[in-house]
Amino acid sequence: MSPLPRGKAPQMAIRRLSMYYRTLASLREQGVENVSSEHLSELTGSTAAQVRRDLAYFGSFGRRGVGYEVRTLQAHMREILGIGQGWPMALVGVGNLGSALLAYDGFPRQGFRIVEAFDSDPRRVGTVVRDVVVKPMDQLRDTIQARKIAMALVAVPAKAAQGVTQQLIDAGVRCLLNFAPISLKVPPDVYLASVDLSIEVEYLSYLLRESVAVNADSGPELTGLGNTVPG
Amino acid sequence: MSPLPRGKAPQMAIRRLSMYYRTLASLREQGVENVSSEHLSELTGSTAAQVRRDLAYFGSFGRRGVGYEVRTLQAHMREILGIGQGWPMALVGVGNLGSALLAYDGFPRQGFRIVEAFDSDPRRVGTVVRDVVVKPMDQLRDTIQARKIAMALVAVPAKAAQGVTQQLIDAGVRCLLNFAPISLKVPPDVYLASVDLSIEVEYLSYLLRESVAVNADSGPELTGLGNTVPG
DNA sequence: TAGATTGTTAATCGATTAACAATC
DNA sequence: TAGATTGTTAATCGATTAACAATC
DSSP: OOOOOSSOOOOOHHHHHHHHHHHHHHHHHHTTOOOOOOHHHHHHHHOOOHOOOOOOOOTOOOBBTTTTHHHHHHHHHHHHHHTTTEEEEEEEEOSSSHHHHHHHHHHHHEEEEEEEEEEEOOTTTTEETTTTTEEEEEGGGHHEEEEEEOOOESSHHHHHHHHHHHHHHHHOOOEEEESSOOOOOTTSSEEEEEEOHHHHHHHHHHHHHHHHHHHHHGGGGGGTTTOOOOO | OOOSSSSSHHHHHHHHHHHHHHHHHHHHTOOOOOEEEEHHHHTOOHHHHHHHHHHTOOOSSBBBTTTTTHHHHHHHHHHHTTTTTTTEEEEOOOOOOOOOOOOTEEEEETTTEEEEEEESSSSTTTTTEETEEEEGGHHHHHHHHHHHHHHHEESOHHHHHHHHHHHHHTOOEEEEEOSSSSOOOOOOTSEEEEHHHHHHHHHHHHHHHHHHHHHHHHOOGGGGOOOOOOO
């Protein structure tokens, strides 16, 4: 029943599956019924070989000489990624960013819903954002345990992030998406992903500076290198 | 003068430099004057060998037998990453997420400031968020050219993102940070980084599902593998 | 059947890790 | 000097790309 991993898929392959899923959803809306690895690769900025390799980590979903049926391939991606299982999520930190996350409609559209929100600021506790009542931190543990929440978003200031993380883990959370600009320490059985805006902006800044430096004073052997990160 | 790349640093190495920078800043606040690659690796969740390798792409900043001086190493990271040069940034899309980005104090703290904001919604145009007046889209080109803005944040809905991207590029923007859940196409001389919340959440969802599947029905050879992504 | 396209294996490429000589 | 720690080179590991046999 469940599509078990055959071999070990690289992290980047999993992330590309999300792109494939999204593209397949869009193709389906357009009424497209079949797609080749070549076509799918063009739409996602990948290569045909990589599409087939990525899919091969999980099974054989196409037909030789024909391609892939959009509907079934999408269903497989959906299953592998656990989309649409209605994972409930908790949010800690309802400041500017946290409020934006509560309002972000990309989450519910993929079947991920923020069902609980917590904040340490008494002025925020009790307020309602998008049908979610902001609770105080001392209700975090019981609420998360009662609702069996496994995923949480951390949108608190850097200084509070490690403490909040520990509370979430103690309450039973298994997956964390961290937005605080800090390197969180988590035990090996807890999964962590991070969105770090400073790192992204500094990376772009580096590329910009480098391209200026290269154009300004270096020989031709370094110019025009593909430093771009295709979307 | 300018620290030119010696050899080609992997993208991930650059991103780790941001972590080193941040950690060095914190060490300096604590009054720590010297640090070893070992110590720095513990604080950033890396390894001592990797710290030294990453730094070696750009130069020799330490002293054998002694370690690194926090102040000078931080200054080098700062220089390499282009931090504190006061890069002005433009924001397109002042919805929930865009507003949060305008208010995000991590940007100005690293010397990146959103100095212009644009939105296609007439109800948002003219409003002021954090000293920035939201301008209509038809002023984008002239404003960006006049202010020589090279970096922009795209926080519009997926369907509008590619069009907005093109307008930004036409106006002279060289670096884009995209928040829309779509794979943007950009020419090779434009740098692109993306923050894709769906991909992050689906990746965590995959790991969670996988760990459940493994625990439920597989032999011991797959259990306990280090699937975690350390912060 | 002939043409197309997958699934898979092998070759290449790049990044990380380990080891150690240089040297403070 | 002896001990410590860097900077760099070599070895390992893993991911991507290319090639092609299988097969629709």
